[in-house]
Amino acid sequence: xxxxxxxxxxxxxxxxxxxxxxxxxxxxxxxxxxxxxxxxxxxxxxxxxxxxxxxxxxxxxxxxxxxxxxxxxxxxxxxxxxxxxxxxxxxxxxxxxxxxxxxxxxxxxxxxxxxxxxxxxxxxxxxxxxxxxxxxxxxxxxx
Amino acid sequence: xxxxxxxxxxxxxxxxxxxxxxxxxxxxxxxxxxxxxxxxxxxxxxxxxxxxxxxxxxxxxxxxxxxxxxxxxxxxxxxxxxxxxxxxxxxxxxxxxxxxxxxxxxxxxxxxxxxxxxxxxxxxxxxxxxxxxxxxxxxxxxxxxxxxxxxxxxxxxxxxxxxxxxxxxxxxxxxxxxxxxxxxxxxxxxxxxxxxxxxxxxxxxxxxxxxxxxxxxxxxxxxxxxxxxxxxxxxxxxxxxxxxxxxxxxxxxxxxxxxxxxxxxxxxxxxxxxxxxxxxxxxxxxxxxxxxxxxxxxxxxxxxxxxxxxxxxxxxxxxxxxxxxxxxxxxxxxxxxxxxxxxxxxxxxxxxxxxxxxxxxxxxxxxxxxxxxxxxxxxxxxxxxxxxxxxxxxxxxxxxxxx
Numbered sequence: 262x263x264x265x266x267x268x269x270x271x272x273x274x275x276x277x278x279x280x281x282x283x284x285x286x287x288x289x290x291x292x293x294x295x296x297x298x299x300x301x302x303x304x305x306x307x308x309x310x311x312x313x314x315x316x317x318x319x320x321x322x323x324x325x326x327x328x329x330x331x332x333x334x335x336x337x338x339x340x341x342x343x344x345x346x347x348x349x350x351x352x353x354x355x356x357x358x359x360x361x362x363x364x365x366x367x368x369x370x371x372x373x374x375x376x377x378x379x380x381x382x383x384x385x386x387x388x389x390x391x392x393x394x395x396x397x398x399x400x401x402x403x404x
Numbered sequence: 405x406x407x408x409x410x411x412x413x414x415x416x417x418x419x420x421x422x423x424x425x426x427x428x429x430x431x432x433x434x435x436x437x438x439x440x441x442x443x444x445x446x447x448x449x450x451x452x453x454x455x456x457x458x459x460x461x462x463x464x465x466x467x468x469x470x471x472x473x474x475x476x477x478x479x480x481x482x483x484x485x486x487x488x489x490x491x492x493x494x495x496x497x498x499x500x501x502x503x504x505x506x507x508x509x510x511x512x513x514x515x516x517x518x519x520x521x522x523x524x525x526x527x528x529x530x531x532x533x534x535x536x537x538x539x540x541x542x543x544x545x546x547x548x549x550x551x552x553x554x555x556x557x558x559x560x561x562x563x564x565x566x567x568x569x570x571x572x573x574x575x576x577x578x579x580x581x582x583x584x585x586x587x588x589x590x591x592x593x594x595x596x597x598x599x600x601x602x603x604x605x606x607x608x609x610x611x612x613x614x615x616x617x618x619x620x621x622x623x624x625x626x627x628x629x630x631x632x633x634x635x636x637x638x639x640x641x642x643x644x645x646x647x648x649x650x651x652x653x654x655x656x657x658x659x660x661x662x663x664x665x666x667x668x669x670x671x672x673x674x675x676x677x678x679x680x681x682x683x684x685x686x687x688x689x690x691x692x693x694x695x696x697x698x699x700x701x702x703x704x705x706x707x708x709x710x711x712x713x714x715x716x717x718x719x720x721x722x723x724x725x726x727x728x729x730x731x732x733x734x735x736x737x738x739x740x741x742x743x744x745x746x747x748x749x750x751x752x753x754x755x756x757x758x759x760x761x762x763x764x765x766x767x768x769x770x771x772x773x774x775x776x777x778x779x780x781x782x783x784x785x786x787x788x789x790x791x792x793x794x795x796x797x798x799x800x801x802x803x804x805x806x807x
Binding site (some may be wrong): 269270275277278279281282283287290308309315323333334335336337338339341342347349351352353361362363365367373379389395404 | 442536546547548549551552553554555556558559563566567570571575616617618619620663672673674675679795
């Protein structure tokens with residue numbers, strides 16, 4: 262399996278939908294910014310975006326851009342029904358500067374054997390269906 | 405083996421009196437029977453087992469939102485129409501999914517104690533002719549919430565839970581050998597079960613040579629894909645004493661969970677130590693307190709085994725070993741029917757017998773307390789059954805003899 266690079270589901274097949282609270286996240290992604298809501302009142306982070314701060318019930322939020330993250334956990338999926346050759350590294354990414362935020366996406370352009378928990382990752386963007394962009398993650402070191 | 409005070413628990417006032425099941429089929433093989441037909445057969449079998457007429461049923465207590473394998477839903481009115489049930493005075497379901505299997509008996513208990521119903525049926529049926537449960541999330545309708553999950557390609561529950569298993573291995577040094585031991589010991593228990601879908605011996609070599617589906621999980625970490633149905637009938641203890649079998653008392657039932665677990669692997673926002681866990685720890689605490697017992701009093705544990713690592717994490721959350729020590733605990737042979745300290749899934753579980761979204765665990769708990777299980781734990785007085793680690797509520801049930 263060495264030398265095989267992880268990817269995403271076929272980008273044109275990836276669809277998302279939004280509501281009033283999640284749309285700013287996806288609009289920011291279109292501009293290639295990964296953002297998360299932070300409560301304007303108490304400063305607590307939450308993810309994904311929801312209508313209330315679970316700590317203080319405020320509805321006021323600031324959108325904060327997330328920096329580099331680390332791998333919190335991951336899976337390696339070699340093939341799905343009907344897509345035998347697909348290689349995915351689904352990943353949960355944590356952020357030191359946004360406690361509690363876990364973003365779920367794919368680690369791309371890596372050899373699964375090189376992936377480990379706590380490995381630093383940086384965000385990248387993949388164009389998906391309907392003109393949206395999906396935040397994905399890659400290793401900051403040239404692979 | 406168990407403590408006497410459990411039987412005098414004030415909550416032990418309803419009993420399971422009937423259990424029934426269809427044969428277990430490989431995925432899709434029950435076709436052209438319908439889901440309704442499978443469920444109806446299980447309900448009729450449970451009535452026969454209890455020694456009541458189906459016309460005496462007046463309550464329905466479902467879980468999984470009355471969903472049959474998430475793809476279809478149950479409808480009480482349809483059961484009444486097809487089985488000729490004249491009147492229903494209670495019809496309700498626990499929310500969310502398979503987490504509520506054991507807890508649905510608590511819902512039945514609530515109905516009976518409130519005087520809302522006398523004979524309450526809990527039923528689950530699965531027919532995967534149209535949609536496999538294994539890729540159900542990949543086929544789910546798009547929503548703003550799941551748009552944060554589905555693009556990752558984690559298409560099925562096993563894919564989702566592999567991420568939790570990985571974190572457990574990282575934090576506690578848990579080895580795949582532990583997951584293998586769960587699969588192998590469960591298979592051993594299925595070998596003498598005529599109804600079991602998988603009865604051939606499973607070796608460590610088989611396990612490590614198996615196809616990886618979502619690393620670190622391989623084929624044998626995944627439960628079976630089954631078509632079939634199981635029904636359970638609950639009533640008050642006084643009525644129960646006049647029926648065909650000795651009553652199996654509901655010592656305690658609990659469902660719920662904490663926000664830190666929440667939507668679990670549909671969300672992945674759990675902080676440590678909740679991430680590499682089952683969500684059951686608070687439910688276990690309530691369950692033991694209500695029953696007046698602890699893990700050392702449980703004689704047989706029927707642990708929801710959709711995926712082998714989640715058995716390990718439930719064993720921790722139910723206090724059979726300390727948090728993080730599930731790996732060495734399991735590898736020591738502790739959960740074996742032969743020679744173990746806490747026999748687990750003596751019926752062969754969902755990994756080897758059949759997967760009916762937790763109902764085979766409830767059925768085995770009843771058979772153990774009746775003393776008629778295929779792999780009977782001698783003198784079993786307290787049996788634990790759990791619901792599936794998943795989006796809240798998760799649930800647990802303790803049953804014991806009527807004395």
